Amino acid sequence: MVELSEQLGYDEEEITEAISNLQATVKRRRGGGLQVVEIGGKWAMEVKPIIANHLPKETKSELAPKLLKAASLIAYHQPMPQSRLVELLGQRAYDHIRELAQAGLIGRRRDGNTRRLTTTRRFSEMFGCPHTDRKKVKAWFRDMVVSSGMLDGMESKLALRDETDTDGGTQTTLELGEDE
Numbered sequence: 001m002v003e004l005s006e007q008l009g010y011d012e013e014e015i016t017e018a019i020s021n022l023q024a025t026v027k028r029r030r031g032g033g034l035q036v037v038e039i040g041g042k043w044a045m046e047v048k049p050i051i052a053n054h055l056p057k058e059t060k061s062e063l064a065p066k067l068l069k070a071a072s073l074i075a076y077h078q079p080m081p082q083s084r085l086v087e088l089l090g091q092r093a094y095d096h097i098r099e100l101a102q103a104g105l106i107g108r109r110r111d112g113n114t115r116r117l118t119t120t121r122r123f124s125e126m127f128g129c130p131h132t133d134r135k136k137v138k139a140w141f142r143d144m145v146v147s148s149g150m151l152d153g154m155e156s157k158l159a160l161r162d163e164t165d166t167d168g169g170t171q172t173t174l175e176l177g178e179d180e
Contacts, residue, residue, distance in 0.1 A: 070096035
C-alpha cells in the first residue's frame with residue numbers, strides 16, 4: 001500500500017478503500033471469472049480457481065510434472081541447498097533448477113560452494129499461497145502436504161521426513177520412486 005500511495009500520490013487509506021471497493025465489485029458480479037486477492041501484502045487480480053481448469057491450455061502456466069517434484073521439494077525444505085536437491089534428484093536437478101528459475105518460481109543465491117534455493121512471489125501466485133515470506137510459504141506448503149493426506153501411511157517409506165543428525169543439523173530423506 002505504501003508503494004502505491006507514494007507512486008500515485010494518494011493516502012494509504014484511499015488506496016485501501018479503493019482496493020476494497022474493487023474487490024467487492026468484482027465479487028458481486030454474477031458469473032464473473034476474476035477475483036481480487038491479497039498475496040503476501042500485495043494485491044493481484046486472477047482467474048477464479050473454479051473456472052481456471054476450463055480455460056484454453058494456452059492461457060495456463062502449467063508446470064511440467066518433472067518440475068513439480070523439484071519445486072515441491074524446494075518449497076517444503078526452503079532454503080534448500082542446491083547440492084541437497086541434486087542428491088535427491090540426481091544430475092537432472094540442475095536442468096530443473098534452471099527451468100524453475102527462468103519461470104521465476106525460485107530464487108537462487110550463492111552460498112559457499114552451492115546455492116540456496118527458495119520460492120518466489122510468482123511461486124506463491126501460481127500455487128495460490130497467500131504468503132510470500134519464505135518461512136510462511138514453507139509452513140503453508142507443509143500444512144497443505146499434511147492436510148492433503150500425501151504422507152498418510154508413508155512414515156515407513158521415509159517420505160519428506162526430517163531427521164536431526166549428531167551435529168544438530170537437519171537432514172531430509174525422501175523416497176522418490178521410479179525415474180521419469
